[in-house]
């Protein structure tokens with residue numbers, strides 16, 4: 188995946204009069220907000236670099252410190268990392284303090300031009316693949332471990348309560364975000380290759396380290412098919428990512444030495460503890 192670190196790059200200068208956004212403790216981050224850039228008509232006429240430069244400082248002090256999103260994804264699927272997570276960038280009214288802003292370059296809200304011609308752009312496959320990678324791989328590896336239930340479109344009803352009454356990220360993107368958040372439908376159905384396989388049986392993917400482990404350890408027989416996508420590990424754990432299968436769960440522990448980086452979750456122990464808890468609750472109810 189191509190990620191360009193523009194956080195402190197001369198290619199994207201910061202406003203010298205106001206170089207950084209306000210600082211926050213990163214533990215406050217609870218939400219990821221997805222945007223489209225809109226307003227720029229057919230985005231394929233401008234480059235990401237043009238767009239980013241437009242929004243960054245002109246040195247007058249009249250602008251914000253930098254591009255207003257933490258991440259910007261071009262139609263080619265290049266991810267521009269624009270702001271530090273500790274910066275409270277300006278992208279969603281009254282929700283900036285606790286959120287990370289991710290913008291996809293493009294206008295995904297259909298519109299009719301002066302000649303009555305309907306335009307209806309979709310995010311590109313490369314863009315969606317980059318977004319999926321950002322959410323599942325990059326953010327958890329960089330301290331932002333949130334469940335997919337914390338990923339919202341800018342104008343989602345949940346964000347409207349803070350004053351975000353907007354069509355962003357456009358009708359052609361909105362349903363994808365809702366599907367991802369509520370049902371775990373991945374943004375990208377990436378093409379199958381040696382490191383990435385799609386299982387039509389359960390309609391889920393298996394990638395990279397988990398795929399290698401699955402293949403080398405009797406995958407189908409031991410674990411069965413994946414029943415979800417790879418997702419962030421629990422917030423207060425050293426598990427960076429995890430994935431559920433018909434017969435268990437794989438966990439990625441990057442802090443461990445090989446071969447203990449990928450481990451089977453302790454699902455038997457967890458299941459037993461839950462059963463015990465159910466018994467206790469039943470006993471409490473019976474005694475009441």
Ligand SMILES: [Zn+2]
Pocket residue numbers: 221222223278341353355356
């Ligand atoms: Zn937006």
